[in-house]
Amino acid sequence: MSTVVLLAVTGLGLGALYFLVASGLSLIYGLMGVLNFAHGSFLTLGAFAGFELTRRLGGDSWPAFVASLVLGAAVGAVAAALTELLLIRRLYERHIEQVLVTVGLSLATVALFEGIWGSDPSYVTAPAWLGETTQLLGARIPNDRFVLIGAAALVLLGIVAFLRFTRFGLIIRAGVENRAMVTALGIDVRRAFTVVFAIGGTAAGLGGVLASHYFGYVSPHLGGSLLIFAFIVTVIGGLGSLAGAAIASVAVGVLQQFANFYWGVGDLVVVLLLAGVLLLRPAGILGKKKVQA
Amino acid sequence: MTAPVLVVDGLSARIAGQQVVEEVSFEVAATGVTALLGRNGVGKTSTIRALLGLIERAGRVELAGERIDQLPTHRIVQRGVGYVPEDREVFAGLTVAENLRLAERGADATGRDLVAELFPELVQRAGQSAGSLSGGQQQMVSIARALVNRNVVLLIDEPTKGLAPLIVQDVAAALARAAATVPILLVEQNLQVVRQLADTVVVLESGRVVHRGPAAGLLDDDALTTRLLGVHTERETEDGR
Numbered sequence: 310m311s312t313v314v315l316l317a318v319t320g321l322g323l324g325a326l327y328f329l330v331a332s333g334l335s336l337i338y339g340l341m342g343v344l345n346f347a348h349g350s351f352l353t354l355g356a357f358a359g360f361e362l363t364r365r366l367g368g369d370s371w372p373a374f375v376a377s378l379v380l381g382a383a384v385g386a387v388a389a390a391l392t393e394l395l396l397i398r399r400l401y402e403r404h405i406e407q408v409l410v411t412v413g414l415s416l417a418t419v420a421l422f423e424g425i426w427g428s429d430p431s432y433v434t435a436p437a438w439l440g441e442t443t444q445l446l447g448a449r450i451p452n453d454r455f456v457l458i459g460a461a462a463l464v465l466l467g468i469v470a471f472l473r474f475t476r477f478g479l480i481i482r483a484g485v486e487n488r489a490m491v492t493a494l495g496i497d498v499r500r501a502f503t504v505v506f507a508i509g510g511t512a513a514g515l516g517g518v519l520a521s522h523y524f525g526y527v528s529p530h531l532g533g534s535l536l537i538f539a540f541i542v543t544v545i546g547g548l549g550s551l552a553g554a555a556i557a558s559v560a561v562g563v564l565q566q567f568a569n570f571y572w573g574v575g576d577l578v579v580v581l582l583l584a585g586v587l588l589l590r591p592a593g594i595l596g597k598k599k600v601q602a
Numbered sequence: 603m604t605a606p607v608l609v610v611d612g613l614s615a616r617i618a619g620q621q622v623v624e625e626v627s628f629e630v631a632a633t634g635v636t637a638l639l640g641r642n643g644v645g646k647t648s649t650i651r652a653l654l655g656l657i658e659r660a661g662r663v664e665l666a667g668e669r670i671d672q673l674p675t676h677r678i679v680q681r682g683v684g685y686v687p688e689d690r691e692v693f694a695g696l697t698v699a700e701n702l703r704l705a706e707r708g709a710d711a712t713g714r715d716l717v718a719e720l721f722p723e724l725v726q727r728a729g730q731s732a733g734s735l736s737g738g739q740q741q742m743v744s745i746a747r748a749l750v751n752r753n754v755v756l757l758i759d760e761p762t763k764g765l766a767p768l769i770v771q772d773v774a775a776a777l778a779r780a781a782a783t784v785p786i787l788l789v790e791q792n793l794q795v796v797r798q799l800a801d802t803v804v805v806l807e808s809g810r811v812v813h814r815g816p817a818a819g820l821l822d823d824d825a826l827t828t829r830l831l832g833v834h835t836e837r838e839t840e841d842g843r
């Protein structure tokens with residue numbers, strides 16, 4: 310029983326990480342049709358920013374931890390917004406080129422990170438409580454899992470509230486459905502593109518700092534390895550669907566943990582799940598049947 | 603007569619590299635309804651979409667004396683162009699109220715009362731998702747999105763397409779109300795509605811203008827109507843095809 314609880318909570322924590330990456334991927338694809346392969350770099354950059362800050366402030370204090378989360382999120386937001394403004398915007402509607410540019414950016418940034426921080430892991434320090442465990446239904450759960458799950462839940466709520474209650478949110482929801490009609494109502498939809506990139510970058514940057522505590526270190530490849538699963542999650546959930554991304558994140562994270570523990574085949578199970586979903590529901594769990602051109 | 607609100611001069615448009623509008627020239631009068639007519643597939647919708655910059659276009663377009671043919675779509679619309687697209691294109695996942703709120707252009711949004719008066723049903727259904735509305739109700743949302751703003755001209759593409767006769771009359775009445783205050787370029791297949799609303803007609807044939815003149819002159823001439831539109835007037839007007 311305690312093992313099951315531990316696996317479930319750890320899986321939820323991993324799912325939370327996936328969601329922090331996948332939410333942005335899904336929103337960006339949904340609105341703009343852009344597959345952003347550079348999204349992992351926003352995460353890694355956020356993680357390194359958090360790492361540098363805690364290193365300077367003395368990593369085991371709570372204020373330093375919170376500040377590192379804020380900084381990671383902010384760095385992710387700025388990096389993503391700049392990527393949209395400087396690179397993606399010039400390639401409006403040219404999807405192949407956009408893919409090439411984001412792949413190129415991700416390769417270049419990984420090389421850049423290796424140049425600055427080296428390819429070895431940079432170990433992070435955190436408040437002692439994060440490394441301790443809490444008793445839950447007989448299982449001893451590492452506390453960082455709760456922080457991860459809480460943060461992802463807050464991000465989900467925040468994005469949902471933003472989409473529901475702000476004018477930009479309204480524009481984004483409408484744009485995901487029919488971008489041309491949004492412009493035909495007199496709205497410059499490109500401003501929403503920048504906002505969506507910034508939101509995705511915020512979640513990824515925050516996810517980067519949290520991932521560095523989950524794994525205990527930052528490496529230049531941190532974002533890339535999470536990005537693969539985040540893409541799978543996004544496809545399973547249905548490209549463009551935030552709720553789909555949330556559900557699929559949890560499903561993939563939990564399934565992966567259990568499969569890893571009992572049979573050691575977590576990644577294989579995830580790929581099988583992907584194949585199964587694509588066979589039964591090609592547009593993903595909550596994806597629209599017709600993908601907008 | 604004041605200067606036309608919209609002057610279209612040698613407008614061409616292509617879709618996927620194929621020419622669908624060829625050097626079309628016509629004007630939309632400063633008042634009343636100008637009907638853009640023609641058989642299926644002659645390029646009426648494409649002409650309107652080209653005016654709005656929604657498809658690749660070339661040529662000269664002046665709105666109230668200023669050129670708009672180089673502007674992106676949202677800038678054209680911000681200058682006071684209301685658009686009701688051919689297939690309604692309401693945002694299905696948004697509520698009726700959200701569809702209207704999205705369309706409101708800040709200080710231009712002076713038409714809320716008019717919309718509430720013309721379409722009381724939309725007020726009752728404000729919280730309902732637009733995707734769950736009937737076709738007629740969706741058309742009302744689509745028209746309301748244009749009427750909610752103060753506009754310089756309205757571009758309305760087949761507003762009665764696929765609607766029951768009773769609803770067609772509601773829509774026509776709403777457009778007549780709108781036409782009293784803003785000039786309209788109207789694409790419409792239902793000749794009874796055209797007769798009711800239009801002052802001037804422009805007829806397209808394979809992407810070119812083949813006839814321009816007062817509405818009565820065309821609609822009262824059975825032979826001309828048959829030749830240009832491929833339909834007989836009067837008798838089969840209920841569904842317009």
Ligand SMILES: Nc1ncnc2c1ncn2[C@@H]1O[C@H](COP(=O)(O)OP(=O)(O)OP(=O)(O)O)[C@@H](O)[C@H]1O
Binds near residue numbers: 618640645647
């Ligand atoms: N997306 C598209 N791709 C390719 N060709 C198109 C597309 N849209 C329209 N066309 C072509 O452009 C021409 C003009 O079409 P358009 O929709 O403007 O005609 P229309 O006069 O509005 O017709 P209808 O009365 O049926 O609405 C047609 O030959 C049509 O096949």
Ligand SMILES: [Mg+2]
Binds near residue numbers: 646648759760
């Ligand atoms: Mg048409």
